Amino acid sequence: MTTLKFIAIFLLITLYACGQKPAKHKVDPAAVQLNKQAMTLVPYIDNPDSSNKAISLLDKATEIDSSYFLGYSNKLMFYYQLKQYDKALLTNNKLIQLRPNAHDLYLRSGMLYTQLGDTTNAETYFTKGLTICNLVLDTMTKANRDYVMLTTNQAIALIMLGDPAKANKILKALYDNQPDDPNFDNVEKKYIQSLIGKSKSDLVDMMNNPEKYSR
Numbered sequence: 001m002t003t004l005k006f007i008a009i010f011l012l013i014t015l016y017a018c019g020q021k022p023a024k025h026k027v028d029p030a031a032v033q034l035n036k037q038a039m040t041l042v043p044y045i046d047n048p049d050s051s052n053k054a055i056s057l058l059d060k061a062t063e064i065d066s067s068y069f070l071g072y073s074n075k076l077m078f079y080y081q082l083k084q085y086d087k088a089l090l091t092n093n094k095l096i097q098l099r100p101n102a103h104d105l106y107l108r109s110g111m112l113y114t115q116l117g118d119t120t121n122a123e124t125y126f127t128k129g130l131t132i133c134n135l136v137l138d139t140m141t142k143a144n145r146d147y148v149m150l151t152t153n154q155a156i157a158l159i160m161l162g163d164p165a166k167a168n169k170i171l172k173a174l175y176d177n178q179p180d181d182p183n184f185d186n187v188e189k190k191y192i193q194s195l196i197g198k199s200k201s202d203l204v205d206m207m208n209n210p211e212k213y214s215r
Contacts, residue, residue: 035058067098
């Protein structure tokens with residue numbers, strides 16, 4: 001996954017669910033098989049028919065197993081590609097029901113509410129996500145493998161809540177803390193740099209029009 005692609009879908013695919021260890025759930029094998037079938041359509045995601053077919057398969061998977069987290073999260077990818085943000089939001093809120101302490105899920109809903117023009121609910125969800133993120137970071141060392149992800153999400157929430165100055169301070173400190181090895185392609189450092197100086201409208205535009213930033 002390129003840095004740009006990650007920026008475009010960071011709230012919609014990669015699920016860390018930090019701050020919570022969900023109970024183990026044995027997924028129905030039939031649901032797993034339907035999810036696998038849907039995933040074979042990812043290379044054709046630009047084709048609306050393929051995305052709709054994948055959603056149909058994943059709908060069947062989550063009907064069989066209503067607690068199938070991966071089934072719902074994969075559905076998001078196809079809804080987002082089709083720009084069906086209302087359906088993506090309902091799906092993400094189902095994920096929140098399954099993992100209510102996952103900060104990134106609240107950030108995703110916040111972004112989706114933003115794209116739907118509901119700034120009131122967007123602010124509520126961004127605030128909730130930021131609160132959980134802060135609590136997790138308060139107990140996490142910089143050596144933790146999730147530290148960069150949590151800190152960048154913290155900064156993104158601050159930007160979306162109208163505090164880009166604080167976000168930039170956090171991002172610059174995080175950027176300076178990353179190793180600088182010319183023989184190592186530090187994707188995380190590039191991602192952090194791509195967020196520095198961005199406004200709320202910039203982040204929304206980056207998600208809506210990722211091709212503009214791929215050059």
